[in-house]
Amino acid sequence: MAKSILIYENGDADKMQIHDVEVGEPGPGQVRIKQTAIGLNFIDVYTRGGLYPTPLPNAVGREAAGVITAVGKRVRGFKKGDRVAYCGVLGAYCEERVMGIEQLVPIPKGVSDEQAAAIMLKGMTVEYLIDQCAKPWLKKGDIILFHAAAGGVGLLFGQWAQARGYKVIGTTSSPEKAALAKKNGYKWVIDYTKENIVERVKEITKGKGVPVVFDGVGKDTWMASLDSLQPRGLMASFGNASGPVEPVAIGILNTKGSLFLTRPSLGGYAATRKDLEASAKSLFGMVKSGKVKVAIDQKYPLAEAAQAHRDLESRKTTGQTILVP
Ligand SMILES: NC(=O)c1ccc[n+]([C@@H]2O[C@H](COP(=O)([O-])OP(=O)(O)OC[C@H]3O[C@@H](n4cnc5c(N)ncnc54)[C@H](OP(=O)(O)O)[C@@H]3O)[C@@H](O)[C@H]2O)c1
Numbered sequence: 001m002a003k004s005i006l007i008y009e010n011g012d013a014d015k016m017q018i019h020d021v022e023v024g025e026p027g028p029g030q031v032r033i034k035q036t037a038i039g040l041n042f043i044d045v046y047t048r049g050g051l052y053p054t055p056l057p058n059a060v061g062r063e064a065a066g067v068i069t070a071v072g073k074r075v076r077g078f079k080k081g082d083r084v085a086y087c088g089v090l091g092a093y094c095e096e097r098v099m100g101i102e103q104l105v106p107i108p109k110g111v112s113d114e115q116a117a118a119i120m121l122k123g124m125t126v127e128y129l130i131d132q133c134a135k136p137w138l139k140k141g142d143i144i145l146f147h148a149a150a151g152g153v154g155l156l157f158g159q160w161a162q163a164r165g166y167k168v169i170g171t172t173s174s175p176e177k178a179a180l181a182k183k184n185g186y187k188w189v190i191d192y193t194k195e196n197i198v199e200r201v202k203e204i205t206k207g208k209g210v211p212v213v214f215d216g217v218g219k220d221t222w223m224a225s226l227d228s229l230q231p232r233g234l235m236a237s238f239g240n241a242s243g244p245v246e247p248v249a250i251g252i253l254n255t256k257g258s259l260f261l262t263r264p265s266l267g268g269y270a271a272t273r274k275d276l277e278a279s280a281k282s283l284f285g286m287v288k289s290g291k292v293k294v295a296i297d298q299k300y301p302l303a304e305a306a307q308a309h310r311d312l313e314s315r316k317t318t319g320q321t322i323l324v325p
Pocket of ligand 1: 313
């Protein structure tokens with residue numbers, strides 16, 4: 001038996017309850033993993049609450065690291081004792097699990113379990129956003145805009161973008177978060193609870209606007225993001241921390257300057273095993289080279305997952321957060 005956080009109906013953080021579950025033996029193509037660290041992501045809040053519908057009761061958590069403790073038949077490339085990490089497989093809030101190897105990657109030397117669990121999902125998101133999705137819009141020295149700069153994706157994004165030669169404007173909600181963002185690659189930080197985003201962006205870019213906005217905040221920043229763009233700029237709307245963007249009449253992309261709009265997801269960019277491996281390799285390479293540093297700002301025991309969700313939703317966390325089984 002192992003502890004697992006399950007939810008039997010969507011709702012607030014209290015719907016997450018810890019249970020003892022039978023783990024069992026791995027079948028063909030599967031391994032059993034004893035988890036050492038679990039990543040907390042804002043998407044866990046969406047699946048818990050029902051914004052992103054998922055099957056119950058294994059509906060929360062999709063990222064973790066651990067050690068393989070048993071291997072089923074027809075498994076190639078992984079053996080007992082290997083340190084591994086994954087993202088994109090629901091039901092990650094548990095001590096131990098049996099799962100297929102499709103989403104598993106080995107954790108390289110020089111990267112800790114805690115770091116791997118914290119950054120697989122967020123770091124591969126940063127990889128595809130900067131190096132794939134927005135790449136055709138960007139050249140070295142460009143000024144770009146990223147919302148929620150002191151968050152989990154945000155701190156990785158600032159460092160990665162800086163390493164690629166872009167200058168980043170970040171937005172945050174407090175002076176403490178602004179200071180943290182500045183230590184993680186952001187050249188300018190706007191307090192979007194007090195300052196006007198569009199005016200500040202225009203001031204920094206000398207009236208030009210930015211070629212790309214990366215917007216994981218959603219509803220509250222949608223219009224300011226469009227108004228911060230240069231003509232023919234790209235709006236990469238990749239999340240909904242403040243709530244989903246309302247339905248849009250596409251004519252707005254014309255009137256705001258022949259803009260491009262994308263609503264990308266990691267699932268779409270790491271859709272094949274080849275893409276997943278390439279993205280993970282790039283991410284771990286950035287960490288091992290020291291270009292992207294990974295600090296764990298919050299750790300909660302697995303049993304306190306509900307508190308971790310409350311803190312994430314009320315903007316109390318910064319950077320990376322893990323649950324410890
Ligand atoms: N599409 C994809 O492939 C993909 C993959 C990973 C993550 N994401 C998205 O990326 C975003 C960041 O994810 P994360 O896990 O790293 O979370 P996070 O940034 O650590 O936390 C969310 C942050 O959003 C900001 N925020 C603004 N308005 C908010 C509100 N009304 N309620 C709560 N927070 C608010 C807060 O920062 P301030 O206090 O500074 O405002 C908060 O800290 C999320 O939208 C997530 O869904 C998308």
